[in-house]
Amino acid sequence: MRSSPWVSARLSAPAPPCRKSFPFPPSSVSLPPSPQMVSFPPRPLIFSALSVPPIISLALPTPFGFTTPRASV
Secondary structure (H helix, E strand, C coil): CCHHHHHHHHHHCCHHHHHHHCCHHHHHHHCCHHHHHHHCCHHHHHHHHHHHHHHHHHHCHHHHCCHHHHHHC
16 A cells, blocks of 8 residues: 555656656757758758757757656657
8 A cells, every 4th residue: 555655656756847848858959950950951951850859859858857858768
């Protein structure tokens, strides 16, 4: 019986931080790719952009919170 409340509390703790971190990474990642898109070619960047967002989003949130990149995956 005591194990039930403990598991619920642990699952509830990582839930709030994950939701708050979600809107943070996309906002920060959306700004850097914008200027880079104009600097680099549009054709090769479009293909790389699809592979770059997931890589940058994992590298940026890493220092902010390991829960963000893990939840995305």
